[in-house]
Amino acid sequence: MWKLITQRLRTPRTTLSVEELLADKGLNEGTPDQTLVQSWNRLRRTAFGGSVHIRHVDTGSCNACEWELTALLNPVYDIQRLGIDFVASPRHADVLVVTGGLTRNLAEALQLTYEATAHPKAVLAIGACACGTGLIGRTYAQQGDVALSVPVLASVSGCPPQPADIIRGLIEVATKLEEARVKHGHGTPAI
């Protein structure tokens, strides 16, 4: 136990600030995108409070996108402090984050998860395979594009996309969800 405590005390602060996050290209360079920082600051004052709850659905990814999503929870990105978190049930989710090229064996699972998600809901496609630009593309075993099965509100390409890019995609989705809520009220259908 003593070792745990001393190790904790010795570990330096590693978490990136929001500005650093939005500038992060994974290579420790770049300047923050001011419009993103502004929309992030605006979001925090809205009904969602900037909070986005995500349910992840893998529809045939190679696992790289999954590890980048998992990386969002590590101390460097630590998206939980921003009010963004992964939830265990689609009933609790605002956003479905979909990876992979929609395989035949998972088509039904994606459809059922989408139906089970509460309104208002949005789908964020993560990675080239989900966006329809993957190297494997359409085969006998997959459709090669999740938009063929569920309406996609926003997408983040890349193979895999960098964690910082995924955060930018989540801010984009949250902004659109908030705009739809202002326009239509809480009864917003799927957008």
Next chain:
Amino acid sequence: MRTETINPTQVGMTCAGYVEDGFRLQTMVAADERATKGVYTLRYLFFNDDERQGREVYTELSPDNPTFTSATPLVPAANWYEREAYDLLGLVPVGHPDPRPLILHGDRLAEVYPLRKDFPVDGVLPAVERTMTELHLPEGMFEVPVGPIHAGVIEPGHFRFQMRGETVHALSTTLFYTHRGLEKRAENMSLSDGLALVEQTCGVCSLSHALSYAQAVESLAQVAVPEQARYIRVVWAEMERLYNHIGDVGNICAGIGFSFGTMQAGRLKEYLQRLQARLTGHRYLRGVLKVGGVQQSLTADQSHQLMHGVQAIMAEFAEVADAILSHETACDRFRMTGVLSESAVRSWGAVGPTARASGVARDARLQQAHAAYADLFPDTIPTFVQGDVMARLLQRIEETQISAKLIAQAISHLTTIRETSATTDLYTPLPSVEPYATGIGVSESPRGENVHFVMAGAHGQIERLRIRSASYANWPAVPEAVPGNLIADFPLINKSFELCYACCDR
């Protein structure tokens, strides 16, 4: 490698004979060679770790009667390979104890075999029809179905636990949800373009898959890789192992909700991946290798940055690992949980840290030395005998130290090569290859041995690619480690194997 050509009815007996002689089934390749030979073919590839030699059992199946005698009743490890040949090519394993569809879910489709050459790559299959069967369990038992979509950020798989109270009595798995048709997509791609596709097999073993594939093509084209490239390959292969093993130590801690370990290891893994991104341009090392060598050199400055980064992270990791192992409650959960016996490892042909933590010293870097491992790798490897979660955790911690040493040695060799060698070639261009030549490439990924079989076509394209990942070999062994454990320990047991679904399903 010696090839024994047999009759399809002798498959079972012949394979059993090799297993008795100390060989293990390494992979099995079924192929549609009707256009060239007028037959379907099966190649069972065996390897003997003690004698370090391979054998091939080859048989031809007539298109009029594409059946063969299943080896599964005598060689359990052949189970999935034979079901896969049935699913994708319609080659029927007669006497197979469990001929249910494996890869194409739902009821078996009549006369639809996607890997046959006359089936188009984007041919449409009917939607999956799942039929529910009524359970007949003894009094006091019940079943817990889990998946395919899980509560966390995990890949899809379906598990059915047969329970007696809190204790798992039996586990059955349904995988291949992420079957993408990658091998079919590879057909007719050029041998050099295939590498980028193969990197998509698995996110976290991208480089090992690329390495296995490149070696398979180099072996069929009889290309020698420049010395510099062989050492650079070792550097990146060990970096892949390092970031995976450190991440896996954190994931094992996540299996019991021990967030100290998860966060500390997650932080160190992130630093390693950032280091990789800075030096190669990719967090998962894609685009680093090339058929015939490597794509990018490793300059003196880059080597220095890499060494500096690895040393700093290893020093921190030693402290983190020490803190994790000093935590009695955590260790208590790890010990005697999910025990995989040595006999299960041997009968399923399990590989990698999984096999080594159960006392089987099986490592492709040692027994099937590739890249520059013949010069660098030590003669013995650490193994643990307990086969529990603790052993697999300790195995990974030990292996990170070997990886760090190998990186340092490879970099010092690279410095010598830069100073003494006249040539600075990073790769050998691929010559025109002999039509229908075949090659096998083996590499040790963080999860164990990856075996790629490549057959060239008439014009230097891929005719058949068969990827046997470490996860494909290890998954059938997982259900052996679960019975007798509490269901709440399954996430922990599963994470201690840390098998990938995508590279198993392809």
